[in-house]
Amino acid sequence: MKWNKRGLLFQPQQYALPNGCADFAQSPQALVFEDFVRIYFSTRSRDAGGQYVSHIAFADVDKTVSRVLRTSTATVIPQGGLGAFDEHGIFPINVVRHDNLIHAFTCGWSRRISVPVETAIGMAVSHDDGLTFERVGPGPVMGPTPNEPFLVGDPFVLVRDGVWHMWYIFGINWVESPSDPGPARVYKIAYARSKDGVSWQRDAQAIVADALGPDECQALPTVIEVDGRWHMYFCYRQATDFRSNKARGYRLGYAYSSDLHCWTRDDARAGIDVSAEGWDADMLCYPHVFWSDGRAYLLYNGNAFGRDGFGVAVLEH
Amino acid sequence: MFTWRKLGHVFDPARIDRPDWMREFAQAPATLVFDTFVRVFFSCRPAADANGQYVSRAAYVDLKRDDLFEIVGLSAEPVMPLGGLGSFDEFGTYPTTVIRHGDEVRAYYGGWTRCSSVPFDVAIGYAVSHDQGVTFEKYGRGPVLGGSLHEPFVISGPKIRKFGTAYSLWYIAGTKWIPSKGRAEPVYRIRMATSPDGLTWTRYGQELIPVRLEADECQASPDVIFANGKYHMFFCYRYSLGYRGREKGYRIGYASSPDLVSWSRDDGKAGIDVSTEGWDSEMISYPHVFELDGKTYMFYLGNGVGRHGFGLAELDGVLA
Numbered sequence: 035m036k037w038n039k040r041g042l043l044f045q046p047q048q049y050a051l052p053n054g055c056a057d058f059a060q061s062p063q064a065l066v067f068e069d070f071v072r073i074y075f076s077t078r079s080r081d082a083g084g085q086y087v088s089h090i091a092f093a094d095v096d097k098t099v100s101r102v103l104r105t106s107t108a109t110v111i112p113q114g115g116l117g118a119f120d121e122h123g124i125f126p127i128n129v130v131r132h133d134n135l136i137h138a139f140t141c142g143w144s145r146r147i148s149v150p151v152e153t154a155i156g157m158a159v160s161h162d163d164g165l166t167f168e169r170v171g172p173g174p175v176m177g178p179t180p181n182e183p184f185l186v187g188d189p190f191v192l193v194r195d196g197v198w199h200m201w202y203i204f205g206i207n208w209v210e211s212p213s214d215p216g217p218a219r220v221y222k223i224a225y226a227r228s229k230d231g232v233s234w235q236r237d238a239q240a241i242v243a244d245a246l247g248p249d250e251c252q253a254l255p256t257v258i259e260v261d262g263r264w265h266m267y268f269c270y271r272q273a274t275d276f277r278s279n280k281a282r283g284y285r286l287g288y289a290y291s292s293d294l295h296c297w298t299r300d301d302a303r304a305g306i307d308v309s310a311e312g313w314d315a316d317m318l319c320y321p322h323v324f325w326s327d328g329r330a331y332l333l334y335n336g337n338a339f340g341r342d343g344f345g346v347a348v349l350e351h
Numbered sequence: 352m353f354t355w356r357k358l359g360h361v362f363d364p365a366r367i368d369r370p371d372w373m374r375e376f377a378q379a380p381a382t383l384v385f386d387t388f389v390r391v392f393f394s395c396r397p398a399a400d401a402n403g404q405y406v407s408r409a410a411y412v413d414l415k416r417d418d419l420f421e422i423v424g425l426s427a428e429p430v431m432p433l434g435g436l437g438s439f440d441e442f443g444t445y446p447t448t449v450i451r452h453g454d455e456v457r458a459y460y461g462g463w464t465r466c467s468s469v470p471f472d473v474a475i476g477y478a479v480s481h482d483q484g485v486t487f488e489k490y491g492r493g494p495v496l497g498g499s500l501h502e503p504f505v506i507s508g509p510k511i512r513k514f515g516t517a518y519s520l521w522y523i524a525g526t527k528w529i530p531s532k533g534r535a536e537p538v539y540r541i542r543m544a545t546s547p548d549g550l551t552w553t554r555y556g557q558e559l560i561p562v563r564l565e566a567d568e569c570q571a572s573p574d575v576i577f578a579n580g581k582y583h584m585f586f587c588y589r590y591s592l593g594y595r596g597r598e599k600g601y602r603i604g605y606a607s608s609p610d611l612v613s614w615s616r617d618d619g620k621a622g623i624d625v626s627t628e629g630w631d632s633e634m635i636s637y638p639h640v641f642e643l644d645g646k647t648y649m650f651y652l653g654n655g656v657g658r659h660g661f662g663l664a665e666l667d668g669v670l671a
Contacts, residue, residue, distance in 0.1 A: 117535060
């Protein structure tokens with residue numbers, strides 16, 4: 035695989051986004067329409083206490099993913115209610131078209147006391163071509179289980195021959211670290227399947243081999259079919275001291291599969307890495323791969339987890 | 352109407368020589384009957400921390416089988432550890448419900464975590480004992496029953512039963528949080544799930560007991576027993592706010608069912624109420640009904656929802 039970088043595609047600071055959001059356009063994810071591509075992302079406001087809250091917004095771009103046509107002007111999905119699993123933000127959102135409906139799988143965030151956060155996966159549906167989404171219910175479709183004890187999140191869903199496939203992450207440990215401001219989390223990529231998108235079978239197995247050892251954090255899996263083979267991109271980093279230490283921060287990882295179940299990790303063939311300088315020189319994270327008009331595109335965030343937006347790369351034929 | 356004869360205040364940690372972690376409270380009694388004694392599991396608390404916050408621990412007291420007012424044993428340590436950093440049960444295990452399975456004793460318990468915008472969340476964990484309930488080993492580090500699409504939070508108060516070949520778990524599920532005087536108060540209702548193996552649960556998906564006091568009535572402790580051809584449920588209920596006194600505090604309600612899922616509520620039949628004075632004069636809650644040697648008993652909590660432990664009542668006649 036070889037990806038040709040086209041640079042920064044969307045900078046949130048250049049647009050007037052709803053909910054008072056200015057910085058961050060994280061985890062861009064595409065929904066392809068006939069004459070444009072809608073790219074959802076998570077941006078942030080600050081609440082009364084000064085803490086961040088993630089909101090979903092979108093930018094519509096042309097089919098060659100070169101030019102921003104417009105951005106969302108209203109709330110895409112409202113905040114979760116008091117005490118809900120997604121009360122303090124949604125990051126990221128994964129959008130799937132199936133049976134003439136647009137489904138969204140969300141990663142909801144709620145704040146905790148001994149650790150900063152807990153996450154779980156919610157479900158929503160759009161009846162207006164993805165302008166707005168309604169929750170299917172106030173609670174999560176996938177939360178913790180005995181062997182996936184916390185931090186279930188980062189869903190990516192593919193419906194194929196009537197089977198809903200989901201790649202996601204679950205937490206395996208919270209670790210105390212002198213180099214970090216609070217407890218640090220360790221999470222791994224897993225797989226679930228479903229007949230209806232609501233009831234999921236899963237088996238608490240990490241499906242991608244570690245490259246950085248047992249405390250490697252793996253996030254945001256995304257899967258695409260190219261030339262009859264399945265390709266997974268994700269991001270990975272060290273568990274601690276990853277925010278400003280470039281050597282320990284996020285990079286893009288890669289694995290391939292012929293059957294969607296067994297994955298062989300081979301980061302050397304990812305075909306993309308940090309730049310020598312600029313907006314994606316320190317880290318690469320939150321990848322999303324999709325097809326538009328016969329070309330495969332990779333959306334991703336760079337430095338500072340996407341504070342200054344996302345970029346795009348095109349797969350070389 | 353049933354007639355419950357109150358026999359008195361059975362157990363209060365403050366009246367005995369006890370460890371620091373059992374300083375006060377003995378909440379949500381649940382029984383396991385042995386040849387010569389009845390093991391009563393309950394949840395207790397060490398002193399509150401500097402912020403006034405409590406952690407609940409699971410314990411038991413053994414009562415002499417032919418005189419339930421005589422204490423013959425007490426757990427030396429909590430019967431299960433708290434969960435690790437970031438786990439659903441890091442800040443408490445309350446309540447605990449137990450059932451025998453061969454030589455094992457299986458427990459379901461409410462695991463407590465602390466949240467930022469609301470004080471807590473609860474999910475139900477599972478644990479197994481190979482020493483008759485003295486110690487339990489948790490099954491995994493996460494819950495067997497937590498928040499789901501239509502039961503979003505505060506999944507708590509489990510009561511495990513086995514009727515026929517299937518397990519039934521009655522529990523409560525939160526419906527909303529009400530902001531009140533700088534704190535959020537949960538509203539919760541009685542629900543149930545069934546399982547062939549005790550691990551994989553299918554939720555019934557509906558509230559079982561209609562509200563009576565107000566739209567935001569809170570219901571807890573769904574304690575089910577089969578007798579004389581039908582299922583009897585004793586539970587407790589209260590107002591959603593202002594419930595820390597006599598007027599709006601917990602009372603014990605009653606419902607019956609032919610089939611475990613359709614219930615007719617008839618609190619007038621419960622047959623037990625607050626006393627005019629004493630340890631159970633302000634509220635009564637967390638009923639647990641059990642049969643022992645031809646008699647039917649109820650353990651229940653009094654004032655302060657078990658701050659002073661639990662008492663015992665005996666049924667005159669039968670559950671019919």
